[in-house]
Structure formats: structure tokens, C-alpha cells
Amino acid sequence: MPDLDALPLRERKKIQTGLRIFRTAIRLFTERDFDQVSVAEIAAAAEVSKMTVFNYFPSKEDLVMGPMEQHLDEPARVVRERAPGTSAVVALREHFTAALERFDPASGLNDDGTVLDVVRLIHRTPALALRATHGYDRVASSLLAAELLAQDPAHDELTARVATAQLLSARVALITGNHRRMLAGERAADALPAALDEARRAFALLEHGLGDYCAAVAAPASDGAGAA
Known part of the structure; x- marks a missing residue:
């Protein structure tokens, strides 16, 4: 403000x-x-x-959703305005961690009573929950995908779509976790170190990839004991 x-x-x-x-x-x-x-x-x-x-x-829905929806273009704007040589992942990570540090409601890490009332309202009102999901799935997604595609020298549409899905899903996961902390009664200041750690870990996964995460463990070879 x-x-x-x-x-x-x-x-x-x-x-x-x-x-x-x-x-x-x-x-x-x-x-x-x-x-x-x-x-x-x-x-x-x-x-x-x-x-x-x-x-x-x-x-009437704008009375609840309007302030939140002002942030739907943020991921695309951050990518567009990032410093030369800065990757989209790093730019979005720095933007998100800065939002956490100033307890921006858009990061989910804010324990103001009115902010929490808004979160509770969205969770318990189907029309508001659907609109919140639509905002990320359609508006934020299309804006970010278009920006990534425009910034990509190879103009690879598939990569832009996959990157958009990963970047926005990571943000949603982090925001949802922060909402959970706040609704459970944690103070934002107390939760900040854990929220920052989670944000850095999440963006590191985006930056370096999942690799062999959750690779199946091979079953031990049978030695034939007990065979007839």
C-alpha cells in the first residue's frame, strides 16, 4: 500500500x-x-x-478476491523486469523470499486478523475457492507462460508451459503451507525462518531438477533359500 x-x-x-x-x-x-x-x-x-x-x-466476490487478484500478474512481471543475466527461477525466488521477509499477505505469511478471515472465507466458500483456483490456473498461468515464451530465444512453447506449471505450483505449495501455519495459530515472525528455508528448498528443486528423486529401491535378490 x-x-x-x-x-x-x-x-x-x-x-x-x-x-x-x-x-x-x-x-x-x-x-x-x-x-x-x-x-x-x-x-x-x-x-x-x-x-x-x-x-x-x-x-460481491470482488469484495473478497479483489485485493488478492491484484497479484496474479506478479510472476510474469517479475520475469519481465528481472536483471540481465538472472534466470526466471532466481528472480521469482528472490521476489518470493522478499515478500516473506516483509510479511506480504500474498506470500501466505501474515497473521493479521483480517487477512486470516479472508483465507478462512475462501476455504469455506465454494464459489470463492473456485475463483481462487481459476485465477492461478488461467490468469496467472497464461500471463507467465506468455512472458517466458517471449523471453526464450528458442521460443519453445512446451518448455514455457512446463516451466510455468512448475513455478506456479511451487508458489502455491509454499503459500498453502504458510496459510496452514497461520491458521494453526503460529505467529508470522516465529514461522519466518522455516518459511524461508522451505522457499529456498522449493526453488532449488526447480533450479536443479528432481533428478532421481523417489527412485524405486531394487528388491533384494533371492538366494534360493527354502526352495524345494
């Missing part, structure tokens, strides 16, 4: 109104469940008109 004090008054009031609507909606959804709260009720509780709510959040 930008420094509000550095913004013009009109812009500052606009951001503050959006935050008030968002926090009011999350509070009501948490108290009564997503499907039991109308946009009109949110508008009344936030002391704005129903039209004002829709000006900030085009749909």
Missing part, C-alpha cells in the same frame, strides 16, 4: 473509502457467512451507497 500521507487528499480519501468497504465486508462475511450478506447491507454498514460499493468492487 502506498504511503497515504504522501498522497493528495482526494486520492487518500479514495483509498481509505475502499479499505473501509473491504474491511466492513470481511467483518460481515466472517460474522454471518458470505452467502448471507448482501451488498446493500455492506454499503449501509460502511456508510456509503450501494453504487459506491460497486464503483470500488464490481461484484
Whole structure:
């Protein structure tokens, strides 16, 4: 979020109104469940008109998902803006670990009450869970795949698709693990060392490959004992 004090008054009031609507909606959804709260009720509780709510959040689902979906283009943007000579894996690793260190909600490592209420709402509301999955599976995936393909001198579409699947799946696995920690009651600051270690291990797997991971162990040869 930008420094509000550095913004013009009109812009500052606009951001503050959006935050008030968002926090009011999350509070009501948490108290009564997503499907039991109308946009009109949110508008009344936030002391704005129903039209004002829709000006900030085009749909009821956007009241929950909107802030999260602002991050869907991040992987593609990180790849596009990385320093010369930096691989996509390293750029995304550094971006993700930096997000962990500042407790960015997008990393999953944030114990703010409102953030956790949003996570719980998504988990227990099928429409929101489906939209969250769709966002990664369709929007983030298509953006990152297109960026990787554009950056690849060989223009290898298969490699771009496979790399996208691996990179986004690793991020989802890390974020999901961090959500699990937060929902179990851990403090973000206490969980940071383990979250950083897991992120570095996950991106190392992407960088160096799985190799012979989980190779089947050969069964011991029979010596024929007990044979008739």
C-alpha cells in the first residue's frame, strides 16, 4: 500500500473509502457467512451507497478476491523486469523470499486478523475457492507462460508451459503451507525462518531438477533359500 500521507487528499480519501468497504465486508462475511450478506447491507454498514460499493468492487466476490487478484500478474512481471543475466527461477525466488521477509499477505505469511478471515472465507466458500483456483490456473498461468515464451530465444512453447506449471505450483505449495501455519495459530515472525528455508528448498528443486528423486529401491535378490 502506498504511503497515504504522501498522497493528495482526494486520492487518500479514495483509498481509505475502499479499505473501509473491504474491511466492513470481511467483518460481515466472517460474522454471518458470505452467502448471507448482501451488498446493500455492506454499503449501509460502511456508510456509503450501494453504487459506491460497486464503483470500488464490481461484484460481491470482488469484495473478497479483489485485493488478492491484484497479484496474479506478479510472476510474469517479475520475469519481465528481472536483471540481465538472472534466470526466471532466481528472480521469482528472490521476489518470493522478499515478500516473506516483509510479511506480504500474498506470500501466505501474515497473521493479521483480517487477512486470516479472508483465507478462512475462501476455504469455506465454494464459489470463492473456485475463483481462487481459476485465477492461478488461467490468469496467472497464461500471463507467465506468455512472458517466458517471449523471453526464450528458442521460443519453445512446451518448455514455457512446463516451466510455468512448475513455478506456479511451487508458489502455491509454499503459500498453502504458510496459510496452514497461520491458521494453526503460529505467529508470522516465529514461522519466518522455516518459511524461508522451505522457499529456498522449493526453488532449488526447480533450479536443479528432481533428478532421481523417489527412485524405486531394487528388491533384494533371492538366494534360493527354502526352495524345494
